[in-house]
Amino acid sequence: xxxxxxxxxPIEYFFLVIGLFFGMKLVxxxxxxxxxxxxxxxxxxxxxxxxxxxxxSRDQRIGNPxxxxxxxxxxxxxxxxxxxxxxxxxxxxxxxKGVIYDKTDTFFYNNPNYNINxxxxxxxxxxxxxxxVYKKNPIIVQWWSRAxxxxxxxxxxxxAIRITPVYKNVLMLVALAPMSLYQSSSVTxxxxxxxxxxxxxxxxxxxxxxKEKVSTREISLFCIALAIQVFSKGGYYFIPFLVLxxxxxxxxxxxxxxxxxxxLVAILMLPTFTWNAYMNSFHFKGGKPLxxxxxxxxxxxxxxxxxxxxxxxxxxxxxxxxxxxxxIIGCIGRFGYSYTPLPDAWxxxxxxxxxxxxxxxxxxxxxLTRIQRGISALLLVASLxxxxxGLYLTITPVGAKVIFGGQGRYFIPILPxxxxxxxGTIPNNTKKYLPLITILISILFLYKTVGIINETFYTAN
Amino acid sequence: xPNKYNKKxxxxxxxxxxxxxxxxxxxxxxxxxxxxxxxxxxxxFTLFVxxxxxxxxxxxxxxxxxxxxxxxxxxxxxxxxxxxRNVLLGKAGKILTEQVQKHPYHARVHYLxxxxxxxxxxxxxxxxxxxxxxxxxxxxxxxxVEYKAQEMLNLALGNKLTPLxxxxxxxxxxxxxxxxxxxxxxxxxxxxxxxxIYSRQGNADSALSCLLRYKVANPNDANNLANIAISxxxxxMKDSAQVYVNQALKLDPxxxxxxxxxxxxxxx
Numbered sequence: 001x002x003x004x005x006x007x008x009x010p011i012e013y014f015f016l017v018i019g020l021f022f023g024m025k026l027v028x029x030x031x032x033x034x035x036x037x038x039x040x041x042x043x044x045x046x047x048x049x050x051x052x053x054x055x056x057s058r059d060q061r062i063g064n065p066x067x068x069x070x071x072x073x074x075x076x077x078x079x080x081x082x083x084x085x086x087x088x089x090x091x092x093x094x095x096x097k098g099v100i101y102d103k104t105d106t107f108f109y110n111n112p113n114y115n116i117n118x119x120x121x122x123x124x125x126x127x128x129x130x131x132x133v134y135k136k137n138p139i140i141v142q143w144w145s146r147a148x149x150x151x152x153x154x155x156x157x158x159x160a161i162r163i164t165p166v167y168k169n170v171l172m173l174v175a176l177a178p179m180s181l182y183q184s185s186s187v188t189x190x191x192x193x194x195x196x197x198x199x200x201x202x203x204x205x206x207x208x209x210x211k212e213k214v215s216t217r218e219i220s221l222f223c224i225a226l227a228i229q230v231f232s233k234g235g236y237y238f239i240p241f242l243v244l245x246x247x248x249x250x251x252x253x254x255x256x257x258x259x260x261x262x263x264l265v266a267i268l269m270l271p272t273f274t275w276n277a278y279m280n281s282f283h284f285k286g287g288k289p290l291x292x293x294x295x296x297x298x299x300x301x302x303x304x305x306x307x308x309x310x311x312x313x314x315x316x317x318x319x320x321x322x323x324x325x326x327x328i329i330g331c332i333g334r335f336g337y338s339y340t341p342l343p344d345a346w347x348x349x350x351x352x353x354x355x356x357x358x359x360x361x362x363x364x365x366x367x368l369t370r371i372q373r374g375i376s377a378l379l380l381v382a383s384l385x386x387x388x389x390g391l392y393l394t395i396t397p398v399g400a401k402v403i404f405g406g407q408g409r410y411f412i413p414i415l416p417x418x419x420x421x422x423x424g425t426i427p428n429n430t431k432k433y434l435p436l437i438t439i440l441i442s443i444l445f446l447y448k449t450v451g452i453i454n455e456t457f458y459t460a461n
Numbered sequence: 462x463p464n465k466y467n468k469k470x471x472x473x474x475x476x477x478x479x480x481x482x483x484x485x486x487x488x489x490x491x492x493x494x495x496x497x498x499x500x501x502x503x504x505x506f507t508l509f510v511x512x513x514x515x516x517x518x519x520x521x522x523x524x525x526x527x528x529x530x531x532x533x534x535x536x537x538x539x540x541x542x543x544x545x546r547n548v549l550l551g552k553a554g555k556i557l558t559e560q561v562q563k564h565p566y567h568a569r570v571h572y573l574x575x576x577x578x579x580x581x582x583x584x585x586x587x588x589x590x591x592x593x594x595x596x597x598x599x600x601x602x603x604x605x606v607e608y609k610a611q612e613m614l615n616l617a618l619g620n621k622l623t624p625l626x627x628x629x630x631x632x633x634x635x636x637x638x639x640x641x642x643x644x645x646x647x648x649x650x651x652x653x654x655x656x657x658i659y660s661r662q663g664n665a666d667s668a669l670s671c672l673l674r675y676k677v678a679n680p681n682d683a684n685n686l687a688n689i690a691i692s693x694x695x696x697x698m699k700d701s702a703q704v705y706v707n708q709a710l711k712l713d714p715x716x717x718x719x720x721x722x723x724x725x726x727x728x729x
Contacts, residue, residue, distance in 0.1 A: 040602075062582060089699065094462070112602045125667065173605060174574075229582065231718045288600060288601075288602055289600060289601050289602070290601065290602050290603060291601050291603050291604050292568065292597075292598050292599070292600055292601030292605075292606075293567075293568045293569040293598045293601060293604050293605065293606035294568065294569050294665075295564075295566040295567055295597075320514065320524060320666055321513070321517055321519060321521040322515065322521045322522055322523065324514035324515070324517075325514060325515050325517065328511075328514065328515065343575050348515065352508075355504060355507055355508060355511070356504075357501070359504045395570075397525075397564075397567060398566070398567075399563065399564050399567075400525045401523060401525055402523065402524065402525050421503065422503050422507060423505060423591065425500055425502075425503045426496065426500050426504065429497055
C-alpha cells in the first residue's frame with residue numbers, strides 16, 4: 001500500500017487532534033447549561049465534587065444544599081428560545097465571569113435526580129473540583145467540568161480506535177459525529193457511556209480478528225469498561241453480549257461462553273445491588289418528580305398495553321416511521337434544549353457516509369459466519385427494541401400511543417453495533433484513501449456544527 | 462541498525478521496485494475487483510430501511526387522543542362561524558370526555574378538558590378540572606402544567622364570581638371561592654377575590670389583609686390597588702386611600718373604581 005502522509009500517522013492521532021480542537025471549541029461555544037439535562041447533571045457533579053454523596057430529606061424534599069448563585073445562574077440560562085430576539089450575548093457571558101459563588105450562601109435544592117450514581121460523572125466531578133480551585137464562578141467551573149468530560153471521552157475512544165485492527169474509520173466517524181462530540185463536550189454521563197460502549201465494541205472486534213488467545217488482562221479491561229458503562233447509563237444491556245460471536249477457542253478457559261454470559265449478567269446487575277440498594281436503604285418519601293403533568297408508570301403502562309398487544313406493536317412500528325427521521329437527526333446532530341438540528345442534507349450525507357464506510361472498512365482477513373451475523377443482528381434488534389420499548393413504557397405517559405421524549409442521542413451507543421451488520425460485506429482495494437476520507441468528513445461536519453451553534457445561539461456582538 | 466550492507470541492499474531493492482513499477486504502468490497488473498452483487502445486498506437493505514424511515518412514504522402521522530382534542534379546541538377558537546365552532550367543540554368534548562374517563566390520573570388531560578369547558582363557558586366544570594390538573598400535576602421539574610392550569614382556573618373563577626359579586630350574592634361567591642382553593646399550590650387570586658368579598662361585606666381589616674397579600678404577588682394590578690383604596694376609605698384612612706388611588710390611576714388611567722373613588726376623595 002502506498003504510504004500517503006495520512007497513512008504514516010495512525011488514525012487515532014488524527015482523531016485525538018480533531019476531537020480536541022473541535023471538542024474544546026464546543027466546550028466554550030455551546031452556551032452554558034444548554035445541552036439537554038446539562039443543568040441537572042451539573043448540579044449532581046457539583047454535589048459529588050463537594051462531598052455530598054448522601055442526599056438529605058427535609059419536609060418531603062430530597063436533596064442537598066447548593067450555592068444560591070450557582071442555581072440562579074444555571075436557571076437563568078434555561079428556557080431560552082433562541083429566536084431572533086432572544087439570543088445570548090457574548091458580552092453577557094463576559095460580565096457573568098465576575099460572579100463568585102459562596103458555598104455558605106446556600107439553599108436546599110429539591111433534587112429530582114438525587115439517586116443517580118457518581119460513576120458516570122467522574123471526569124465532570126474532577127473538572128468541577130479543579131475549576132473551583134481556579135475560580136468559583138459557575139460558568140468557569142462548568143467549562144472545566146465539560147473539558148474534563150471531553151478529555152476522558154477522547155482518551156477512551158483513542159484507545160478503542162488504537163486496539164481495533166479494523167473498523168478504525170467507522171469508530172472515528174461515530175465518535176466524531178457532531179452529536180457524539182457535542183455530548184462529550186457537555187456535563188453529562190452520556191460521555192462515559194458512549195465512550196465505554198465504543199471501547200467494548202473495539203475489544204470484541206479485536207478479539208474476533210486476532211489469532212492469539214484473549215488475555216485475562218484484556219477480559220478484565222473489558223469488564224471494567226462494561227461496569228463503567230452500566231453505572232453511567234442503563235438500557236444498553238445487549239451490546240456486550242456480542243462477545244458471544246467470538247469462537248470459544250480464543251478464550252483460555254472451558255465453557256467460556258457460559259462463564260462469560262454469567263459474568264456479563266453479574267456486571268449488568270452491579271448497579272442494582274450496590275448504588276441502587278444504597279439509595280433504597282434510606283427509604284425516602286416525597287421528593288420532586290422530574291415530570292408530573294402525566295402519570296408515568298412502567299407497570300401501569302405495561303398492563304395497559306398488554307390488553308391490546310397487536311395495537312401496541314402497530315403503535316411501535318408507527319412511531320418508528322413517524323419519529324424515526326427525528327431520531328436519526330438527533331443521533332447525528334441536534335443541539336441543546338432548543339433542539340437546533342444540522343440541516344437535513346448534512347445529516348443524510350453523514351448517515352450515507354457511515355453506511356458506506358462500515359461496508360468497506362475491513363481488511364478482508366475474516367469472513368463472519370452466518371451464526372455470527374445472526375447473533376449480531378439479533379443483538380441489534382434486541383438493543384433497538386429495548387430502547388424503543390423502554391421509551392414507550394417508562395417515559396411515555398400511561399396509555400399514550402406516541403412515544404414521548406425519545407431523543408436520537410439515546411441511539412448513539414447502539415450505532416457501532418448497527419454499523420457492524422455491514423462489516424466485511426463489500427471488498428475494496430482503495431483502503432489507503434479511507435483515513436483521508438474519514439479525516440475530511442470529520443473536519444467538514446464539525447466545522448459546520450461549530451458554525452451553526454455560533455450562529456444560532458449568539459447575537460452578533 | 463542501518464549499516465553499509467543494508468544501505469546497499471535497500472538501494473538495490475528500490476531499483477527493482479522502480480523497474481517493476483515501470484512494467485506495471487505498461488501492463489496494468491492491479492487486478493480488477495470482481496464483486497458479486499450479493500455483497501451489496503446488506504448495504505442495499507440498510508439503505509432501503511433508512512430511506513423508508515427518512516422519507517416516511519406512508520405518511521404515518523398520528524397523535525394521542527387528548528392532543529387531537531386540544532387541536533380541535535384550538536381550531537374552534539379560530540373559527541368565526543358559530544355552527545362550525547360548535548361542531549368542532551362537540552368533537553373535542555367527545556374525545557376529551559372519553560380520555561378523562563379512561564385516564565383520570567393525567568393532569569394534562571384534566572387541563573385540556575378544563576380548557577374545553579372554558580371554551581363552552583361552563584365555569585363550574587372548568588374550575589373542577591383545572592383544580593384536578595393542579596392536584597395531580599403540581600410540583601414537577603419539567604413540562605409543568607400547574608401554572609397554565611392556575612391561569613385557566615383564575616379565568617374561570619373570575620367569570621364565575623363577577624356576576625355573583627355584582628348581584629350581591631356574596632355568600633354564594635364565598636362558597637365558590639372556598640371550593641376553588643388549591644392546597645397543592647398557592648393561588649394569590651383567591652386572596653384578591655376574598656378581599657373583594659370581605660370589602661363588600663364591610664370587613665375592611667380582613668379585606669386589606671387579603672388584598673395587600675395579593676399585591677405582593679401582583680404589584681401592578683390596578684384593580685387590586687383600587688380595591689385596597691376602597692378598603693382604606695372604608696376605614697376612613699383617606700390619605701392611604703388616595704395613595705393607592707393614585708397608584709391605580711398611574712397604571713390604568715381609565716380604571717372606573719379608581720376614578721370614582723378619586724372624585725369622591727377630592728370632593729370631601
